[in-house]
Amino acid sequence: MASDEVLRTHLQELRRGTVVVASLIALRHPDYGYSLLQRLTGHGFPVDANTLYPLLRRLEEQGLLTSEWNTEESRPRKFYRTSDEGESVLHRLLDDLAAVQTSLTGLIEGVER
Amino acid sequence: MASDEVLRTHLQELRRGTVVVASLIALRHPDYGYSLLQRLTGHGFPVDANTLYPLLRRLEEQGLLTSEWNTEESRPRKFYRTSDEGESVLHRLLDDLAAVQTSLTGLIEGVER
Numbered sequence: 001m002a003s004d005e006v007l008r009t010h011l012q013e014l015r016r017g018t019v020v021v022a023s024l025i026a027l028r029h030p031d032y033g034y035s036l037l038q039r040l041t042g043h044g045f046p047v048d049a050n051t052l053y054p055l056l057r058r059l060e061e062q063g064l065l066t067s068e069w070n071t072e073e074s075r076p077r078k079f080y081r082t083s084d085e086g087e088s089v090l091h092r093l094l095d096d097l098a099a100v101q102t103s104l105t106g107l108i109e110g111v112e113r
Numbered sequence: 114m115a116s117d118e119v120l121r122t123h124l125q126e127l128r129r130g131t132v133v134v135a136s137l138i139a140l141r142h143p144d145y146g147y148s149l150l151q152r153l154t155g156h157g158f159p160v161d162a163n164t165l166y167p168l169l170r171r172l173e174e175q176g177l178l179t180s181e182w183n184t185e186e187s188r189p190r191k192f193y194r195t196s197d198e199g200e201s202v203l204h205r206l207l208d209d210l211a212a213v214q215t216s217l218t219g220l221i222e223g224v225e226r
Contacts, residue, residue, distance in 0.1 A: 006175045007202055011209055014130030018213050020123055025220045043223065044216035062119045089120055094217075096124055100131050101214070103157035104207075107138045110156065 019047050019055065021097065024082050024090040027065060032077040056080055064089055132160050132168065134210065137195050137203040140178060145190040169193055177202055 022045045026036055037052050059065045064086035070077050082090065135158045139149055150165050172178045177199035183190050195203065 006177070007205055010130065010133055010202060010206060012130075013133065014206055014209060015213070017123065017125075017127030017129065018217070020126065021217060022220055025217065025224060028224045039223075040220075043220045044212060045220075064119070089123060092120055093123060093127055096127060097214070097217075099157060100128070101210070104131070104134060104138065104210075107135055107153075107156045107158075110152075111138060111141045 015045075017093075018097075019045060019051070020059070021090065021093050023052075023055065023059065024064065024086050024093070027080050027082040027086075030068070030079045030081040032070070032079050036080070059086065128158075130206075131210075132158060132164070133172070134203065134206050136165075136168065136172065137177065137199050137206070140193050140195040140199075143181070143192045143194040145183070145192050149193070172199065 019040070022040055022043070023036065026039055026043075031039065033049070033053050033056060036056075037047060037049060040047050040052070056065060060067055060080065064083060065080045066083045067078050067080045070079050132153070135153055135156070136149065139152055139156075144152065146162070146166050146169060149169075150160060150162060153160050153165070169178065173180055173193065177196060178193045179196045180191050180193050183192050
């Protein structure tokens with residue numbers, strides 16, 4: 001019998017790559033980590049700070065995000081923004097997600113045949 | 114600059130969980146490993162034998178697939194089939210994929226606002 005744990009693992013695996021997609025979309029509008037986390041959660045992408053913050057640093061290292069410190073407020077905050085490279089990768093990922101949907105639909109129909 | 118390697122990593126991460134979904138759909142019709150691999154590839158889910166075979170064993174251990182040896186041919190083959198539990202998990206995963214699409218669309222529209 002499939003436990004909740006099994007379901008949770010598969011859901012997590014299915015979700016893992018989509019946080020990257022969601023972040024690259026959301027950061028077309030520059031934002032800092034905690035505010036992004038709240039926006040993603042509000043849009044149905046609940047994500048842990050311990051997952052998101054390292055991810056943002058990784059995406060910046062990969063050149064998919066740029067960052068800038070905003071020091072106008074009392075507390076300096078690092079604002080991330082999707083770079084041109086990030087936008088280009090995002091398009092490929094969105095195309096791939098669409099292809100997955102098409103493939104799954106084809107598979108469902110193929111099996112019913 | 115984002116290298117091909119960066120894109121490939123993100124595509125892989127995005128795809129990882131979907132092979133489970135594709136396998137659970139495809140195995141509504143019982144099949145053995147290599148034939149399943151060919152069907153998945155034909156439907157746009159290219160997957161390596163070194164990934165698929167351990168995955169099938171894992172899904173069976175989790176109770177999402179059942180298996181049966183077919184010994185009628187000269188070479189005995191293990192046929193896998195999606196179990197009731199597997200079907201139930203599959204539905205949850207498909208619902209979640211649909212929710213991800215809705216969330217991404219909402220996010221894209223929200224950022225454009």
